Amino acid sequence: MEGTRYEPAYRNLFSPGETLTVYCARTSWISTPQETSIVTTCEENGQWSISPTCREVTCISRKPEHVKYWGVSRWRSMKLDETISYSCQEGYKTTAVNKRAKCTRNGWTPNPLCEELVSCGTPPPLKDGDIKYSIETQYSHNERVEYQCQSRYTMEGGPNRTCINGEWTGHMRCLEPCIVNEDDHRQHNITLKSNGSRYFSHDEIIDYRCARGIPVGAIAMRQRCNSGVLLLPSCQ
Known part of the structure; x- marks a missing residue:
């Protein structure tokens, strides 16, 4: 195979017990997908203890488990470091940040390509x-x-x-809504301009008038309810 190197080089015949070192190209493997070189021994029967043949690293084209879209044709073998796009079935999410699977010596990575989405327990309470x-x-x-x-x-x-x-x-x-307090109104000598509800929603405008006297102080006679807080003007 292209890129394969042998030591000793330029020998075709070996006697039993002699060894041969095989070096494969970076994208190839020998003996196991993780190995790129081995030492093999000529045995008494004329066979090598490990076949001195380098093979190209490839990844199977079959769609992995829980994958929905798989960007490789069934008949195509993917080579080392090649990447493809993919997506997962409903109820699963991709484990690859960029949603691409990569061919490595250990197969497709990340492994697994899809992981099940986790369900939730009882939803949190909401105050009020x-x-x-x-x-x-x-x-x-x-x-x-x-x-x-x-x-x-x-x-x-x-x-x-x-x-x-x-x-x-x-x-x-x-x-919270704002609640009209008649005692507070009497202390400030004010009353509502309209005889409406005692409750005002957040952000609702409230208009006051003097029950007697004239407005005093910096607080205006028109106020806005702010989550239960309401500033009261005064009259004298």
Whole structure:
């Protein structure tokens, strides 16, 4: 084979007990796929203890387990260091960062080319909220759950969390409403401009007026509810 070298060189006949060292090219193997050189001995029966023949490193073209797309023809042998693109079956992910398999002396790498996607357990709770439907103990990769906030709370982000390979992804939180406190209003000499609800959602605008007197201080008579926090103006 091209690139094969023998020591001693230029000899065709060997007596029993004599040895021959065989060196193969970088892309070849002898005895095992990991070896590129061996020492073989001429035996009494005229045969070599190890066949002094170098073979090219190749990888089988058969599609590996759990692979969906396999970028090599059935009749083609891939050579050492050649790469091909591939994809995995549903429920599995590629273990190669660049989604390419490489032919090596140990076969296709990485090994395995596909690994099963991990399921998720019970989704995490949401403060001041709940999962919209019944909760399961196990969820598949890419499965989603939908959340909702408790009455009068406002959802920020969401509403879904998704199981991604064993981890729940997605972020949301429930923002508190602002509650009108009549005692606080009396202390500040203010009242609502409209006789509406005692509850205001996050980010909702609230207009005040003086119950008596005139506005004083730096806090404006129009305020915005901020997750349960509401600044109160004053009148005198």
